[in-house]
Amino acid sequence: MITELTHKRFAAAPLLLVGVMVLTGCKWDNSEDYQIRSEQTGTEDSIETGDETSNDGSGTPIDNTDPVVSGVAATSEPLENANVCLDINDNAQCDEGEPSTTTDSRGEWIIRLPDGRLTTSTRVIVTTTDETRLADSGEIATWNFPLFGWAIPNGTDTVSGVFVSPISTLVENEINRLPSGDRDEAIRNVASKLGTTVNILENYLNPPAGLTPTEQDEYQRLERIAEVVNELAIEIDRNIPDEDRASLTPDELGNLIFDQINDGLEQVVEDVNRSLIETPDNRDFDGETVIQQTVYDELKAAPEISAPSPTLTELETRIANAQNNSPFFEKSGFETYPVNGAQTIDLHFFRNPLISTLNARRAQLHDLEVELANLQNTPEPPAPSMRDTNQIYYEARRRIAVDTELDAAIVDIQIAVPRNNDFRSDATSFQIISETICTDGDFQCDELMSKPGRVRALVWSGFSFREQTIQTGHAGQQRYLPLFELGDIVANSQSTQFSSEMNFREFSLDGLDARDVIEELVGGESVPGTNSFTFGSEAKAYTFSEALVAEIVLSTWPAGGTGNLCDAPGLPDASVTGSCNLVYGRIGTTTGQPAQTFADALYPVAQQNSDYTSLLENGKPVDALAISGPTDDVFVARLFGSASNDDGIIKLYRQSELGDWETLQLTGRWERSQEASFERIDLHLPAGFHYSDAKLGFELGHAYLFERDGYLRHGWVVPETVNVDSLFNRKQVRYAFNQEAFNQIITELNRLGLLTEHPYYTRQLIEDVEAAIQQTQEQIDNINSPGGSGGQTE
Structure with a gap:
């Protein structure tokens, strides 16, 4: 269910995942350095099965008479006396009768399955009690939110090494945020946000033996990230009022908290990366100190809690049931053909920081015009309206098929922004900004959040294996081809070997309240005001994702x-x-x-x-x-x-x-x-x-x-795991609209007076007002000067 608790569920923004090549036959080894690391981390990662008992990788005996699931629960330390359960009925909470146990002094747990081995991927939930402590320091675990992990069946009676932590809980939160709910995609996204190449579900407190120094350093970094995330979660948990907490289920509480952490994850990673330089010794690192910085004040505040609207509940259902359909292609028998002129549009809203300056200049000009009118004995001009500083402007990115040939379509990507060329008017109009406009100086494209110079996928230069040389990519265009089925398409370039796959799913917006839809599906700032409108029957939206098919060099x-x-x-x-x-x-x-x-x-x-x-x-x-x-x-x-x-x-x-x-x-x-x-x-x-x-x-x-x-x-x-929007410096988007939906959004928001022009045009308007101020002042000075016309009019 979409609620305010999961308000940001549909606004994921993956950072770039840096890949690691797995190589064999290495001829050189820093044996001295490696030996030191292995001595520090010496762990067992296999299970002996020749006896009636075995261990789960950390020495805990396991009774092999029944199938078992085992693992470790930890934050920055192992959790002792925490409750662990297998969420068999998949409702994100521990129910009576579900297999459960308690962690020991090392945070380890074992759950026996007398009814048979694990056959489906199952959520593992860890909750605290009054007896739960941090195993190393002995501190009481003072939080109420659950931690989540996953037990994955492997075809045997023993599923071991399940590590439940703040990082695995971030993965669970990402699964909830994704329209697809795909676990593997969620793992990739979180790893991308953390900027890591190692397995983020591995036990960072006791990672596998035989790691390279770089990998060992990386697990220590993940340990610090987990510590900061946990401290931030605890602080958010403390700030939630009891009356609000009483209305939340455990999984709603966890989603609420980790949604907020997700929004600040970039800051957490940045601070942890910096700490590796400034406080290299783990004993000197303190996650609680990190979140005391003022930059975390907003993140630590209690989130807003309200009941879901009927629109949000219905919207979630429609997204979950979105159909495999692409506006770029139509199906005819067993073939797919491109549709010339087909397009999708995505939106981002932003605040215009120059409105207050424009208001001040217009007021200054009006005062001078009143003074001039009095000197000339003419009627005073009407006072200008003061712009609402809460007004927003938009950037719309349009993908449009501009040419079709056989089974391929050339798809261009353009940016549009609202403009206003009359400083006396508050009206705005739609303005297409393309790369051509940028290059001939008509628009400063570096002012755009999504820069046309990188909006088109192939502006980066790359290797041409066909020509055995390095050259610039093709004119910033993408060539789209159908792949496998309607809705899955691929873009490629022979010159750069660039290839990306895009998947569209279509759902109707008919009859839904636009304000709630915009809040969920449009990126950036919220829409100001309270008024809304209802989408028409032809308004459609798309959930889509774009991913590289292969790495780019x-x-x-x-x-x-x-x-x-x-x-x-x-x-x-x-x-x-x-x-x-x-x-x-x-x-x-x-x-x-x-x-x-x-x-x-x-x-x-x-x-x-x-x-x-x-x-x-x-x-x-x-x-x-x-x-x-x-x-x-x-x-x-x-x-x-x-x-x-x-x-x-x-x-x-x-x-x-x-x-x-x-x-x-x-x-x-x-x-x-x-x-x-x-x-x-x-x-x-x-x-x-x-x-x-x-x-x-x-x-x-x-x-x-x-x-x-x-x-x-x-x-x-x-x-190939990189988010394509991240690569080409585009705004992160997961949803797009058809032309009908976009037109209705812009028309209605304009009618409600909520939209203003792009700051580029505001800056031009301010310059025009300042020129008018100077001209008016010169007229006043001329009248007041000796020999001037005084108050006489022609």
């Missing part, structure tokens, strides 16, 4: 191989190097010279733990790679190994003061990709770190190095 490369893309003075011109995506810092030389081979950028393994700093130039190691990190400090990375090896270690350094560097405890890893279509070295840096300009307001992917035309260069690998 990117590298910055100028069209034609010419043009100076090097923005630093003294660096080689791109007409010579072909591109400025060069790797500088060749060992033993100067930053003014790029490396020529991969070996030029590698340190010997013997130096990886030394204090070797090399020659310094301008306070920076000249033979290290410059990287950006989670803080504003200057960071560099060094790669250790041999050019003949398949993998190695990446050490990170931070400049503490000019010419002085400290070695970070965090490590990365480089790997020679065995499955790539060209020879390359993939760089896997710790979370929050990016090589070169790989973070352009969003994460582009993990970096790689390759040799071309006599130089060592870099690019980025974007895994």
